[in-house]
Amino acid sequence: MDSTMSRRSPEQMAARRDRSGSVWLVQAFSGLILVALLGIHMIAHHYIVEGGLRDYQQVLDYVSNPIIFTLEVLFVILGVTHSMLGVRSIIGDMRPSAGTLRVANWVLIIAGALAIGYGIYLAVALQQLAG
Amino acid sequence: MPDIQPTTDKARPKSSLKAWFHPRGRSISTIAFALNRLTAIGLTLYLFLHLVVLSQLLRGPEGWNSFVSIAKSPIFLTLDVILLFGVVYHMFNGIRVALVGMGVANQRQKGLFYGLVGIALILFVVGAVLIYTK
Numbered sequence: 001m002d003s004t005m006s007r008r009s010p011e012q013m014a015a016r017r018d019r020s021g022s023v024w025l026v027q028a029f030s031g032l033i034l035v036a037l038l039g040i041h042m043i044a045h046h047y048i049v050e051g052g053l054r055d056y057q058q059v060l061d062y063v064s065n066p067i068i069f070t071l072e073v074l075f076v077i078l079g080v081t082h083s084m085l086g087v088r089s090i091i092g093d094m095r096p097s098a099g100t101l102r103v104a105n106w107v108l109i110i111a112g113a114l115a116i117g118y119g120i121y122l123a124v125a126l127q128q129l130a131g
Numbered sequence: 132m133p134d135i136q137p138t139t140d141k142a143r144p145k146s147s148l149k150a151w152f153h154p155r156g157r158s159i160s161t162i163a164f165a166l167n168r169l170t171a172i173g174l175t176l177y178l179f180l181h182l183v184v185l186s187q188l189l190r191g192p193e194g195w196n197s198f199v200s201i202a203k204s205p206i207f208l209t210l211d212v213i214l215l216f217g218v219v220y221h222m223f224n225g226i227r228v229a230l231v232g233m234g235v236a237n238q239r240q241k242g243l244f245y246g247l248v249g250i251a252l253i254l255f256v257v258g259a260v261l262i263y264t265k
């Protein structure tokens with residue numbers, strides 16, 4: 001770990017406002033926001049509750065709180081976006097052909113959209129079940 | 132840390148999947164990167180599994196509560212501990228990668244790595260104890 005470990009300086013960043021650079025920034029910023037969202041999610045679901053996990057009624061009560069509902073929806077949107085972009089960059093590192101990358105992009109977009117759509121549907125359905 | 136680069140950085144060495152995880156002769160930076168990637172893949176698989184499991188909630192109290200009782204078995208708790216390791220490592224190493232990639236604390240990357248991964252390890256131990264005892 002010497003000085004060669006340093007990465008792009010802000011100047012270098014500014015000089016490289018290409019598409020891949022901004023995709024990486026989305027990845028990094030979404031990761032930083034996920035620290036709070038994933039932290040809250042894990043502590044609230046797994047550490048606060050006596051016995052470790054919420055039972056059915058406790059889950060409904062929890063998700064029916066509008067602030068928690070909003071945080072959970074944000075969490076699923078950012079978590080899925082971050083991870084799909086991440087998988088895309090892993091695939092990109094394997095030097096795929098342009099055709100393979102195109103297919104991978106579509107698979108990731110569809111999988112990500114389905115996961116986000118389903119996650120939001122689940123949160124709304126639970127809120128309605130809670131009455 | 133020449134190997135730890137933003138994924139899209141042109142300077143990043145491109146190599147086959149196997150080479151990323153070959154530990155022999157590798158520096159801590161390469162191991163840090165490989166572990167970040169490994170935990171990232173694990174977390175992504177878990178995210179989808181988690182969404183599928185949550186569908187039990189739509190089956191009403193029986194479906195969910197019987198899942199919760201299975202999830203409290205020792206095997207599941209051990210899987211939870213493995214998951215916790217993935218979360219805290221990827222989270223705290225990810226903070227370093229994000230900050231350094233944005234040009235923050237470039238010159239203090241080594242300290243940042245040990246400091247953040249140290250916090251991650253402490254949280255991991257505390258969290259693992261809580262998983263088994265709570």
Ligand code: HEM
Pocket residue numbers: 027028030031032034035038079082083084085086087089090136137138139167168171172174175178221222223225226228229
């Ligand atoms: C909790 C806070 C998190 C932070 C701070 C974070 C941060 C980061 C950063 C900075 C990268 C870029 C790595 C690089 O360019 O070398 C990354 C990659 C990635 N992350 Fe996260 N992340 C977080 C959570 C998650 C979660 C919850 C998932 C999955 C559900 C995930 C999946 C991925 C994937 C698949 C990659 C690509 C790995 C690679 O390029 O080597 N991350 N993360």
